[in-house]
Amino acid sequence: MHCQSLPGVRTRHRNIDIMIIRENTEGEYSSLEHENVPGVVECLKIITKTKSLRIADYAFRTARAKGRGRVTAVHKANIMVCVDGSLFLECCKEVAGGYPEITFDSMIVDNTTMQLVSRPQQFDVMVMPNLYGNVVSNVCAGLVGGPGLVPGANYGEDYAVFETGTRNTGKSIANQNTANPTAMLLASCLLLDHLRLHAYASMIRRAILSTVSETRLHTADLGGQGSTSEVVRSVMSAVQSTGPLTLSI
Amino acid sequence: MAGKAWRSSILNLLRQWGLSLNGKDKIKAQEVSRVVGALMKDTPQPRTFTRGIQTVTLIPGDGIGPEISTAVMEIFDAAKAPIQWEERNVTAIQGPGGKWMIPPDAKESMDRNKIGLKGPLKTPIAAGHPSMNLLLRKTFDLYANVRPCVSIEGYKTPYTDVNLVTIRENTEGEYSGIEHLIVDGVVQSIKLITEQASQRIAEYAFEYARNNQRASVTAVHKANIMRMSDGLFLRKCREAAENHKDVKFTEMYLDTVCLNMVQDPTQFDVLVMPNLYGDILSDLCAGLIGGLGVTPSGNIGANGVAIFESVHGTAPDIAGKDMANPTALLLSAVMMLRHMGLHGHAKKIETACFDIIRDKKVLTKDLGGNSKCSEFTGAICQRVRDLD
Numbered sequence: 293m294h295c296q297s298l299p300g301v302r303t304r305h306r307n308i309d310i311m312i313i314r315e316n317t318e319g320e321y322s323s324l325e326h327e328n329v330p331g332v333v334e335c336l337k338i339i340t341k342t343k344s345l346r347i348a349d350y351a352f353r354t355a356r357a358k359g360r361g362r363v364t365a366v367h368k369a370n371i372m373v374c375v376d377g378s379l380f381l382e383c384c385k386e387v388a389g390g391y392p393e394i395t396f397d398s399m400i401v402d403n404t405t406m407q408l409v410s411r412p413q414q415f416d417v418m419v420m421p422n423l424y425g426n427v428v429s430n431v432c433a434g435l436v437g438g439p440g441l442v443p444g445a446n447y448g449e450d451y452a453v454f455e456t457g458t459r460n461t462g463k464s465i466a467n468q469n470t471a472n473p474t475a476m477l478l479a480s481c482l483l484l485d486h487l488r489l490h491a492y493a494s495m496i497r498r499a500i501l502s503t504v505s506e507t508r509l510h511t512a513d514l515g516g517q518g519s520t521s522e523v524v525r526s527v528m529s530a531v532q533s534t535g536p537l538t539l540s541i
Numbered sequence: 542m543a544g545k546a547w548r549s550s551i552l553n554l555l556r557q558w559g560l561s562l563n564g565k566d567k568i569k570a571q572e573v574s575r576v577v578g579a580l581m582k583d584t585p586q587p588r589t590f591t592r593g594i595q596t597v598t599l600i601p602g603d604g605i606g607p608e609i610s611t612a613v614m615e616i617f618d619a620a621k622a623p624i625q626w627e628e629r630n631v632t633a634i635q636g637p638g639g640k641w642m643i644p645p646d647a648k649e650s651m652d653r654n655k656i657g658l659k660g661p662l663k664t665p666i667a668a669g670h671p672s673m674n675l676l677l678r679k680t681f682d683l684y685a686n687v688r689p690c691v692s693i694e695g696y697k698t699p700y701t702d703v704n705l706v707t708i709r710e711n712t713e714g715e716y717s718g719i720e721h722l723i724v725d726g727v728v729q730s731i732k733l734i735t736e737q738a739s740q741r742i743a744e745y746a747f748e749y750a751r752n753n754q755r756a757s758v759t760a761v762h763k764a765n766i767m768r769m770s771d772g773l774f775l776r777k778c779r780e781a782a783e784n785h786k787d788v789k790f791t792e793m794y795l796d797t798v799c800l801n802m803v804q805d806p807t808q809f810d811v812l813v814m815p816n817l818y819g820d821i822l823s824d825l826c827a828g829l830i831g832g833l834g835v836t837p838s839g840n841i842g843a844n845g846v847a848i849f850e851s852v853h854g855t856a857p858d859i860a861g862k863d864m865a866n867p868t869a870l871l872l873s874a875v876m877m878l879r880h881m882g883l884h885g886h887a888k889k890i891e892t893a894c895f896d897i898i899r900d901k902k903v904l905t906k907d908l909g910g911n912s913k914c915s916e917f918t919g920a921i922c923q924r925v926r927d928l929d
Contacts (some may be wrong), residue, residue, distance in 0.1 A: 304699035305699060320732070320766075320767070321766050321767075323546050323766070323767075323768075323771055325767065325768065327769060330736075331735055331736035331737065331773075332733065332734075332735045332770045333734045333735070333770045333773050334731050334733055334770070335731070335732040335733075335734070335767050335769065335770040336729050336730070336731060336732075336733070336761070337715070337729065337730040337732060338723075338727065338728070338729050339727075339729075339730075340726055340727045340728075340729070341725075341726035342726060368737075368817075368820075370596070370664060371715075371716050371718070372673075372716075372720065372730050373720065374721075374722065374728045374730065375728045375729070375730040376721055378728070379726075379728045401820075402546075402820050402821050402823075402824035402825075403824065404829060405799075405821055405822075405824055405825040405828065406824045406825060406828030406832065406833070407828070408625045408803075408825075408828070409699075409700070409803055409825060409828040409829055410698070410828050410832065423763075423817075424821075426763075426795070426796050427795065427796065427821055429796075430796040430797070430799040430800040431799045431800070431802075431803055433800055434799065434800045434801065434802070434803035437799070438804060439800060458796065458798075458800060460800075470557050474791035475668065507702050515775070522610055531595040533555070541858070
C-alpha cells in the first residue's frame with residue numbers, strides 16, 4: 293500500500309510518503325485455532341523462512357525499483373523472540389545484505405505506531421508480517437486522509453489483485469452517491485502500471501490528483517459535499533482535455 | 542494513635558467518601574474522571590496505615606529511574622502527601638530449581654503494602670532471563686494495564702481533545718511466550734485466550750467505566766479473522782456488558798479503530814482489548830498526547846495489588862545527567878494517589894505539574910525547553926507549595 297499526502301486534502305501531518313509491504317498469507321491470520329480444554333483457546337501464528345525471505349525480497353526489489361532509500365522492518369522481537377526475531381527479522385537482514393545501497397533498520401511495532409502519529413515523515417518503505425501490516429496500513433491510511441484515498445495492491449506468484457487499501461465495504465453509505473471513488477481509481481492506475489500501460493496510468497492519475505486538489509469536489513469523507521458522480525465526471529473531463537489519445541464520449 | 546494522627550485518618554476516610562470538613566478538597570464528580578481517574582470504588586483499607594501515613598513500595602528502576610523517583614519523592618514531600626516510601630530493587634535472581642524470580646524482600650514489601658510505584662526497568666533482548674516487567678506481572682498477576690490518555694494543555698500535539706482510556710489484558714494473549722520450531726524454517730507462536738482472563742478484564746473495564754463516570758466501553762478485536770480466540774474474548778465482553786447496562790457497549794475491529802483513531806480520537810472513550818492489540822493501541826494513544834514521557838500507567842493485580850509505573854524506557858543516554866523528564870512517573874504517582882483515595886493531594890500535584898508545563902518557562906529538553914530535571918522539579922515543588 294502506498295500512503296501519500298495528496299494535494300488539497302487537509303490532514304494533521306504533511307509530506308507523508310510511505311510504502312507499506314505487508315506479508316499477506318501467513319502470520320497471525322493463519323486461521324489455525326483450537327480449543328483443547330473448554331475455556332482455553334489457542335490461536336497459532338506461523339512464520340516461515342520461505343515466505344519471510346520472499347516478502348523481504350519483494351520489499352527490497354520494490355525499494356530499489358522505485359529509488360527508495362530506506363526499508364524498515366516492523367516487528368515485536370523483544371517478546372516474540374523466535375517468530376519475529378530469529379526468523380522474520382533475520383530473513384530481512386539476510387536480504388538487506390544484497391542491497392547495500394538501501395538502508396535497513398527495524399522498529400518495534402508499538403514504537404512504530406507512536407512514531408507514525410508524531411512524525412510519519414521519517415518512514416520510507418516498511419515491511420512486516422500480517423497483523424502489524426494490518427495495523428500500520430490502517431494508521432497510515434488514516435494519516436493521509438482516510439480510506440477513500442488510499443489504493444492497495446496484492447501481488448502473488450501468478451495473480452495480482454488491486455483494490456481499495458483498507459478494504460472497507462462502506463455498507464452504511466452504499467448507494468447514496470457519496471462514496472469517494474479516489475481509492476478505487478488510483479488502484480486501477482496501479483493495475484495499468486502493472487500491465488505496463490504507463491502512459492494511461494499517468495494520464496488518469498494526473499486527472500485524479502487534479503480533481504482531489506479541488507476542495508469543492510471533496511466527498512463527505514473529506515469533509516465536503518461533493519458526490520461520487522461529480523468526482524468521476526471531473527476526472528473524465530480532465531482526462532479528455534489531455535489530448536488525442538482519448539476517445540470523446 | 543495520637544490526636545493529630547487520629548484526625549488525619551478520619552479526614553482521609555471522609556475524603557474517600559467524597560466529603561470534607563473544610564470543603565477544600567471536596568471531590569467533584571467530573572474531577573474523578575479527569576486525567577488520571579481513581580481505579581477502584583471501594584479503595585481497600587490500606588494495610589500499612591501507621592499514624593495516617595500509607596507506605597508504598599518504590600522501585601526506582603534503571604537508567605533515569607533513580608533521578609525521576611527522587612523528583613517524585615521531592616514533589617510529594619512539598620505537597621505533604623501522607624506517603625512513606627519503601628525502596629526496593631528488582632534485579633532477577635534465580636531461585637531454587639532454576640526458576641527466575643524477583644528478590645524476596647521486594648515481593649514481601651509489595652505483598653504488605655499492596656501499592657507500588659515503579660520506574661523504568663531494562664528489558665534485555667538476550668540476557669538469559671525474562672524481562673523484569675514480565676516477572677513482576679507474573680508474580681503479582683497484574684492482569685489489567687490501564688492507561689488514561691488525555692491531551693495535556695500546554696504540550697501541543699497535532700491531536701487536541703484526546704480523552705480516552707485503554708485497558709489492556711496483560712497476562713495472556715499473544716504474549717504468552719509460547720513458541721516452537723516446528724520444522725526447519727517454520728516457527729509458530731501460540732496466542733492463548735482463556736475464558737477466565739477475558740471475563741476478568743471485561744468485568745474490570747466496565748467497573749472502571751462505572752466508577753469513573755465514563756460513558757462507553759468499546760471492545761477491540763479481530764474476531765472476523767481469529768474467530769475462536771477473539772470470538773471468546775468478545776463473548777465475555779458482551780456478557781459483562783449485560784451486567785452493566787448503564788455503560789454503553791460497542792465493538793470495533795482493530796483496523797477500524799486504528800483508522801479512526803488517527804483521524805478523530807474524540808470518538809473513543811474506554812477501550813478494552815487483549816494483550817497485543819492493547820500494546821499497540823496504548824502506545825498509539827500515548828503518541829497522540831505527546832509520547833511515553835508524559836503518559837501515566839497503572840497495573841491492577843489480583844488480591845488488591847496495584848503497581849503504577851512510567852512506561853518510557855530507561856534512556857541510558859541521558860541517565861545521570863539531570864536531563865530526565867519526571868512527568869510520566871509523577872502522573873502515574875498521581876493516579877496512585879487517586880487509587881488510594883487521596884484526591885486532594887492528587888489534584889494539587891497534578892495541577893502544579895500541568896501549570897508548569899503550560900507556563901513553558903521551565904521545561905525539560907523533551908518538552909521543548911532546556912531546563913534541568915532538578916529545575917523542573919523545583920518549579921513544580923514551588924507551585925505545589927503556592928497552591929496550599
